[in-house]
Amino acid sequence: MSIPLRLPGAARLLLVLLSGLLGMAHPAQATHIVGGEMELVHNSGETYTLLLNLYFDAANGSASALDADLTASIFEKATNQRMANVVLPLTSNTFVNYTNPACAKPTLSTRRLVYSKVITLPPGTYSSVQGYYVAVERCCRNNSISNIVAPGNAAQAFYLEFPAVVRRGQPFYDSTPRIFPPLADYACRNELFYYDFGGQDADGDSLVYDMVTPLNGHSNTNTPKPASAEPAPYAPIAWSGGLSTLNQIPGSPTLSINRATGRLTVRPTDLGLFVFGVRCSEYRKGEKIGESRRDFQLMVLNCSPNTKPNLVLFPSPGNPTPYRPKRDTLRLVPGGNHCVRLRFTDPDPNSRLTLSLSPVNFTGLLPSFSTASSGAVRSPGSPDTLTATLCFPECLNSQGKVYLLDVVVGDDGCSLPKRDTVRVAFTAVPPPNSPPQLTTTASPTRPIRVRIGDLVSFDLTGTDPDNDPVQLEMTGAGFSPTGLGATLSQGTSGREQRGRFTWRVDCRAVGPDSVFTFQFAAATQPCNGRQAVTQSVPFVVKYSNRAPTLTSDLPANKPGEDLPLVELPLGRQYTAHFTGVDPDRDGLTLIATGNTLEGKEGFDLSNAGMRFEAQNGSGVATGTFHWDVSCAAANLHRDLVVTFQLIDATCRPLPQQQRVRLRVRSPDTVAVKLYNIITPNNDRQNDEFRLPELPPNFCDSQFIGIKIFSRWGQQVFESADREFRWPGQGSTGIYYYYITYTDGRRFRGWLEVIP
Template sequence: MSVFSRLGGVLRAMLVVVLLGALPARATHIVGGELELVHQNGDNYRLILNLYFDAYNGSPNALDADLTASIFQKSNNSRQMNVLLPLVSNTFVNYTNPACAVPTLSTRKLVYSKAIKLAANTFDHPQGYYVAVERCCRNNNISNIMSPGAAGQAFYLEFPAVVRNGQPFIDSTPRIFPPLADYACRNELFYYDFGGVDADGDSLVYDLVTPLNGHSDSDLPKPAAALPAPYSQIDWRVGLGPNNQIPGSPPLRIDARTGLLTVRPTNIGLFVFGVRCSEYRDGEKIGESRRDFQMQVLNCAINQNPSVVLQPSPTSPVRYQPGRDTLHFSPGSNRCVQLRFTDPDPGSRLALSLRAVNFSGLMPNFTSVTSGTVRGPGMADTLTATLCFPNCIDSKGKVFLLDVIVGDDGCSLPRRDTVRVAFTAVPPPNSPPTISTTAGPVLPLRVRIGDVVTFDVIGTDPDRDALTLGMSGRGFSPASLGATLTQATVNGERRGRFSWLVDCQAVGQDTREFIFTSTSEPCGGRETASVSVPIVVEYSNTAPVLTTTLPAAPAGTVAVVKSLLNESYSATLEGFDADGDNLTLTAGAESFNLADAGMRFSATNGSGRASGTFYWDASCASVNLHRDLTVTFQLLDATCRPLPQQHRVRFEALNPDSTTLKLYNIITPNGDGLNDAFRLPDLPQNFCDAQFATIQIFSRWGQQVYETADRDFRWGGNDSAGIYFYLVSYTDGRRYKGWLEVIK
């Protein structure tokens, strides 16, 4: 060893002494734990550490507020990330039988969890990855390993790449079933289900493995992060190993397929053990989870097995012989058997349960007591129960196997006895239901808008099975048309009342076919009978006729009415409908109010006929209101699909002065009385808002030489011959221009 190495060792030892008070507490009462990786969505996952803590011997100060998980690539052990997992849950692990609890055995489940991202461009190595959390130390009094108080723990999990062949590879690691809080009794068979579930449906295989020690120790019980693999294993005591972790007859075993843990321990003590759950998809191992745990073995009071026997009937002296006898249940036969169960131990409380072995679905049921105490004061030595097989159980020609199990309340786990019952069952025959209606005798039914259709729907079943009536429509929903079917059971029949108020929603499909069903569900099956009732909705409509004294116009165009100012115009309108539908006459202004334009309309509406009168008093008020006075007259028939008739008219007010405009452009102001002055007597007359405003006269250089608001003006020139220009303006924005020559 070099000088620098020895110096480094001395400095490290000194640093440990100096920082000892700052280091995390030695959690010397860790029971075990396991890691989980759960896919959320996309590249989002949740990393979970379940850590089990001795709640009786452990100090609350040894509970960590957080632990660090490290993720490595399997191919080269390169670190990918460290994840600080905060404590999110702290609960007790329950006993299978709480009555068997002992005060010196109490376990807490501490859950550390954090959401993480596993990016596809990072976690894509085909050999996969592993997660590790390291923490020291184990319980001091573990019986089957060397130096337990100084032994660390490495919680370990393997998972595949999140992408394969360029496609996402989704995987959640298995969830191993809840940890045990129970203890085992020396020389008694102990069993516990460590089997797990896999969200992806992958195959799970279980085996026993030596627990991992890892790199943590009593000097550094809580490393800042886990070191990469390989991880050292705990040291077994002499004579023990991975296949003999808890000595017994038989020793600790686990079923590779189910995960059922069994042992009949021969020594008392506290024993650590390890279970591995390997995950396979399409025959390829893609990951593994490890659970590191402990089992306490105690001396217990002797508990004997209960027993249960089956008799085909209460009066039968013959017992059912498992493996030899088969029960056969046929229609009309007795489907109940008698069970007798007892226990050699006085005061034992027994409970019956059932487990289907090779079938699923409908189960037999107990019709009497399923639990009780034997050999207690006033209690019988043997309890009885009746087990009945429902009529609807159908083994379909196969032999079904049913385990009838009796368990006692002994500690630490119930002792059990099982009778495996083989049976066949044939359900009673079933006749289909029938259905009829009172809608006949002649179909289809013919109805008109406004009719109310009612009739009865009757469902019967020869076997008197419960029935349900249903209603549907071919190509439509009856409910959308307002049709209803109310139903009740009357004298063994299922009767329904159909009711439909036919309204305009029914128009559009000439025949509405209503389908009624009567359905029974005997023994989980489904039998249906149906009947249809076609209903023809008779509907037609003739367009109404509109006549009027208003001027006619080609279809799609607008008629024109011209009226002089201050004159009154009137027109009449008549409507007729051959179907006798209610008619309504209206007059609507398209962009103005009728009254504001001096217009009014009155109508008399009725069944088959309507009449109306229109009046217009043309005035400047109406002209100034709007240049386009267009009115739409409409005759509307009140029916499901109306055929309205329209007549559009544009009303125009005429100027009473229609003199043609004349413009003059030469004057000779020489005093001869001819063309001495410039005037414009033929300018457009003032009309409503079109009033004469001004005339302006300009020299050829643009200089204004004259202006007046008098439409009867006379301008005699500017004492200068030449060319002049004039501009006439009206209040409605119109302008007239011209030129004028003054000759001297």
Template sequence: MPFRFRLLSSSWAATLLFFCGCLLLASPARATHIVGGEMELVHGTGESYTLILNLYFDAYNGSPSALDADLTASIFDKTNNNRMMNVVLPLTSNTFVSYTNPACTKPTLSTRKLVYSKVISLPANTYTSAQGYYVAVERCCRNNSISNIVSPGDAAQTFYLEFPAVVRRGQPFFDSTPRIFPPLADYACRNELFYYDFGGTDADGDSLVYELVTPLNGHATATQPKPASATAAPYSPISWNSGLGTLNQIPGAPTLQINRATGRLTVRPSNLGLFVFGVSCSEYRRGEKIGEARRDFQLMVLNCPINTKPSMVLLPAATGQVPYRPGRDTLRLVPGGNHCVRLRFTDSDPNSRLTLSLSPVNFSGLLPNFTTATSGSVRSAGMPDTLTATLCFPECINTRGRVFLLDVVVGDDGCSLPKRDTVRVAFTSVPPPNSPPSLVTTAGPQLPLVARVGDLVTFDIAGTDPDNDPIQLEMTGRNFNPTALGATLTQGSVGTQQRGRFSWRVDCRAVGTDSLYNFQFTAATSPCTERQAVSITVPVLVRYTNRPPVLVATPALPVPTAPGQLPVVRLSLGDTYTATFAGTDADRDGLTMTAISENFALADAGMRFTAQNGTGVASGTFRWDVTCDAVNLHRPLDVTFQLVDATCRPLPQRQTVRFEVIRPNSPELKLYNIITPNGDKVNDEFHLPELPLNFCDEQFANIRIYTRWGQPVYESSNRDFSWPGQGSSSIYYYLVQYTDGRQFKGWLEVKP
């Protein structure tokens, strides 16, 4: 049974280290001192789960060779008992189980909790059986000193857990099985009431129901104590000794019982010995059972020194001697009345240490408090026979006409578990009357307040409470967040008032389709944790107007020749164009003037723009020195002049102008194809005077003349070339090239 050492000697510590080391070196052995255990399946994320086996081992009688470094769990389909997989669970934790009262420790009762666990995957396309699944671990053997089963040293254990499919009705279904806690660490005393809480928790909030069950034996044997894997169900139960069974597992009056709703175990054992018992915890979701966890455990019953239950009386009046009568009296707590009661508690046993505690029965929230010591010793040297304490109920408790029940409990430090005396106190309570706070503001009297962008809106609010309860000032907005608009409320206490200063520098965030803002201010108090509040609303109307700025150019910009076309400024190479721009704004908004082009840099085209921006006025100068740089860009020269007003909703003024360079007029292109070099000075030479004129990067490059067989006979880079022919009649071909890639081809006949 459980035992936690308070202090380890060096020799014992060395022995313990050797004991733990043997754990990993030992081969499977007959473990005759298994106390019990249970399994859990904890959902992680997605298809990931952690499978856990908690195994409890008799650390006093058990042999290190009986401890396992791992155990194998097997998962089966409940519908057909098909094996889904085997999971090797390595040992991940090895700790002692604590006693409820360490002072009751017995050297021969010590239990270890061994935790075996591993992360597994339950794929959604595999674990879909409507009946769910079960997982089992089989191990032999039980503690051979068990008193209530047949041949305990040869009896095995099957740790068993049921869980649902991970997909139900076509939807993902996630579940973590119940966690039953804590493990039993104490012993029971013969003919004394033993109680223990086996109640568990469920991470998914499912309902849990507890029942006594017969522990499972399974298929492991003393000759094969650790099977390679579990066998499929059914698992045979252990065999009870004569006269015992599922509903009478431990002899007693009453025998072992468990509360179906809470998991609380009770028994008044009549026989000495070591008794095994089983508990199941069924899991329900929306009224449907989805899983079951089983705990297999044992309880030692010993002869204990007689421990008399402590006793307690409650005296309602501060100076009275008439005790409170549970079940007949009701304390009625009213404003201005006495809210305290006296407690007198004692124990007939010598050297008893008594402790008071409170347990609400049918309510939650505020609890009474002890204004004096809640524990002490009686009937030892220098100690009194009877202790006293004062219990006071807060004035703020409000039972709202109901009768609240409170258990006042005194417990001793007896073994194995404290004995208790409980006085159940029925009471009603009415809190003191309280008036709501009041709230005033300096905003107004003309409402709504009117503001424009840039204005600073300020006013004060003040809250007062007639009962001098602490006040908190709050600011909210009707369908908007005041702090998101930059509004603030600072507050502080001045005497009995809570004063606040509202401040709002109105900016563009307040400009919208609905410019009326209703600010709500609240003075709130919380007497007896019940909120009381009063509110006032201050509307603020934000007015916003904006007139577009005016942009004027001197000289005036050209007028488009047709709707949808841009105005065009045309200049020749060497010319200069200058324009000045003036911007004004009737609202005196800040103005910014720019000149930009989307497809070229102004400087690359010989253009520049300078601006002087300001409040209400702006000016700018545009200059264009026309050079071949503008022509060589080979793209439209579109410049947008823009004037923007710095306001919440700007109304920019824009004017786009196209600038073009005037090209020189070239004669109509004529390509000649015959010459007669006969000396008559008429058409004696070949030349092309009507070729396109040179312009910026469009320059004449060369002319080449070839025979009909492709042999070059003439080449010149002079635009005014002249070729007299080769003497005899023949046909020639020529090619004219320009620097911009243009070419002109033709043929030429020479006649003598």
């Protein structure tokens, strides 16, 4: 595939990335891999994303060589033990853009294929001190490469190293560097070519770059796409005669990379397609923890001549004397000139020039162009020379240092723009500025004493002698004012910034420290430098609370009892009265809740025939408890406990409570006597078996029945009548009986029949 772009005639660099992989049926078709690199990105916990960025020759490569997936193999560095094979599916397929699209060549078109998968690296498995490496092997490279032996048979091995995921017993997280952007450009013979290969590291680790020989690996034309990678070592490619790791592309100078920035530089002297390798090593606290390798291609073409543009700077719009770099220093002072004039041109016809700025030793405010900063020269209707005005901000402050600024003009030549730079040295002093002023109607010398419920408000006014905009601010000494409910509203009136402080003191102000110091400020931002004047207003919060009292006509505790007991038979009514008094006149609330004696189960009062009526109020509260004694209470539990609680409505309540135990009196007050002998001889004494002293039927405790069995287990009698009578079976012997009630009670025993 090719990119249908118009070409202005000049050279472009084709970036053919790291070690390539892609399957092809025949060696002649396997001329598709431009290069690539691998990444390992930490997501969270033990999960990571493993990626392979593969760069594909879209102009000359066959679409049949596009792999749907590739297999990455993970090995332990210390032993070369295979840890895992990971199948990476193709997840993205996009074109790589030219730096200057107008310089595009249809014979140079690169696709970026991304193969990725989320993987898990358990600490118990990936803990080797020497770390791990990942490899993907694929054949083959473009057969038109000029600087290696037998390029059509040369393969690629993508390679990445990463550290153990645990160190000294603690998790050790790392995302490997991302080397980008990839190139689609070409280089021009005998012209300086440059490109930024610098990477980024998500963990802030230090990155160091160097040139390396690209890896060939173990794949070949017979096995272009192995099922998995072999362990290291991986054989390098073979350089053509006279070339080496430090001389990969013939040039003056040859290809090199800045160790710290990753900037590539070469002035190629030969035409052709050249492969080269770059390594990015990752350091944390001075220790190397990993590395990424990128394999690329660079096409060198003959280009139309492109002359460098020319830039001249004049210290002021009316000054005809040019600025002299390394000799002159601009002095920017309040009330003085802050603008310079620029004149720029290009001897080449139909050139478009663009001005740009690059600070060298400072950050922050930059000058701005008050006139157009780009335009065409030496084309029909265009001048031969352009001019522009560059003005420095009045607020710029070099803080007594000499700042350096590169003013750059660039053309639109191919493959890369030619540039001319004027480095401007300058000092800058901002205009003087007076601090703002702040006044308030609150007294800053005496604390404001408040109580819970008080509403406090006062006014603040901020002004500035230089008429800079003023903003009022509110903070707290060790606390958040808004967290206490305080607000500061403000607005502008003429030259004043007026504010209103409002605070309804509530329970949020009650704490171990009852003193709150609010801090107010009037702030300005002259020349982006903050100036502020502050004023403090202390508050003392007064809070006290006396416990309320709760009285009632509940019975007193009997000796040995922890709770008073009210025991009544069915059908009775019980009433108790409660009175709560608070000496601080706080709001009082009376409530009643139900529990069993053990306190493990709660119950609704209404389900037990109970109700509580309260009349709550400030300082006084009364309540009446009613109980209609019925089976509703008896069926819930033998003993029910009702808790009466008096709560005072204040910041730190001191609740009071009383408890009473309630019981439904059962008619079962006589101990159960079980008889075990009858004499059915008609003498009217013990002639029948009966149990008149069994518990009577009571609410949910109802007699179910009795069963009598012979000693051999044969049932001889059954009755559902609590007043049963059994005259015996007509024969002597031992019998057994079993009695049940609805509440689960059971009575069993034996009976002897004696004639």
